[in-house]
Amino acid sequence: xxxxxxxxxxxxxxxxxxxxxxxxxxxxxxxxxxxxxxxxxxxxxxxxxxxxxxxxxxxxxxxxxxxxxxxxxxxxxxxxxxxxxxxxxxxxxxxxxxxxxxxxxxxxxxxxxxxxxxxxxxxxxxxxxxxxxxxxxxxxxxxxxxxxxxxxxxxxxxxxxxxxxxxxxxxxxxxxxxxxxxxxxxxxxxxxxxxxxxxxxxxxxxxxxxxxxxxxxxxxxxxxxxxxxxxxxxxxxxxxxxxxxxxxxx
Numbered sequence: 001x002x003x004x005x006x007x008x009x010x011x012x013x014x015x016x017x018x019x020x021x022x023x024x025x026x027x028x029x030x031x032x033x034x035x036x037x038x039x040x041x042x043x044x045x046x047x048x049x050x051x052x053x054x055x056x057x058x059x060x061x062x063x064x065x066x067x068x069x070x071x072x073x074x075x076x077x078x079x080x081x082x083x084x085x086x087x088x089x090x091x092x093x094x095x096x097x098x099x100x101x102x103x104x105x106x107x108x109x110x111x112x113x114x115x116x117x118x119x120x121x122x123x124x125x126x127x128x129x130x131x132x133x134x135x136x137x138x139x140x141x142x143x144x145x146x147x148x149x150x151x152x153x154x155x156x157x158x159x160x161x162x163x164x165x166x167x168x169x170x171x172x173x174x175x176x177x178x179x180x181x182x183x184x185x186x187x188x189x190x191x192x193x194x195x196x197x198x199x200x201x202x203x204x205x206x207x208x209x210x211x212x213x214x215x216x217x218x219x220x221x222x223x224x225x226x227x228x229x230x231x232x233x234x235x236x237x238x239x240x241x242x243x244x245x246x247x248x249x250x
Contacts, residue, residue: 001192008043009163009194011096013063019092027062027087030055035219042211045185045195049205049228050215056198057109060167062089063196064107069165073109074116075157102194104162108153110171117141117149146172154184160191170201178203202231 003009015036020028027033032055039046048056065071070078071086109116121140124131133140137156141149150172158164170178178201185195185207199205205212206225214223225231237244 002189003043003192003194005043006098007100007192008041008098009100009102010041010063010067010196011098012038012040013096014038014094016092016094027055027058027089028092030058031217032056032059032215032220033089035215035217037220039213039220041194041196042209043194044189045197045207045210047205047210047212048196048198048215049200049212049230051229054215054217056215057111057167058087058089060165060196060198061086061109062093063095064165066090066093066095067105067163067165069105069107072112072115073107073167074119076105078116078119080115080119102161102163104159104193106153106158106162106164108150108164108166108169110150110168113146113150113153114142147174147177151177151180154181158184158188158193160188160193162188162191162193164188164193164195166195166197166199168198168200170199170204175203182207200230202228202234205230 005011015033015038017036020033023029023034031053032050048059050056061071064073065086068076070080072078072080117140120132120136121142124133131138135157137152139152141152144152150169154169169181173181181204189195189207197204202225205228212223212225212228214221214228
């Protein structure tokens, strides 16, 4: 069963622009903040895309923190800090939740997933009884490749009725694994889960009927996959690779 506008967990975010004193300092100098428009999330999958420096990760981090997640990722129960580097943008977001609460939730952040794995191992040394790692497949995440550990979380830790915020999940995934991840997203969407995903991968952003919001210096725009800069760049490269390489490498 799919979530719809009446049952989705996260409905929208807006910016408390009137509370911002200056747009000259981080994170308020980022294009995503300066050109912010209210975002109405798709009940199933919403993508936030754009070039480096637009503020995608900062925005997803702020949404996650505003919902109660640890800045470095994990479940709502995780509370640790390896390096306190998150912004205070979450204080300036107005987050509208739906009337239903998810049973599962996870903030996946590729750049700090190593810290999440370390925290799990530290907790399992202290806690008596069931091990946390068992809900990630039972094998130490540090004893797997980055791609394997990422996928272990997607397969074993993610479950039905979930809200999942993913920041660049493709970072360690091969193209084949990215296709497998699309399949996993589909399974979970059909089990009443909602996804908010930041990605550079045209494969990851290819989930049908999703909402794609592209961030640029000029603002936010909802686009079809084929209209995104990521798709157009990859398409032009593979359709006319020799000409493009000639100009790049001459």
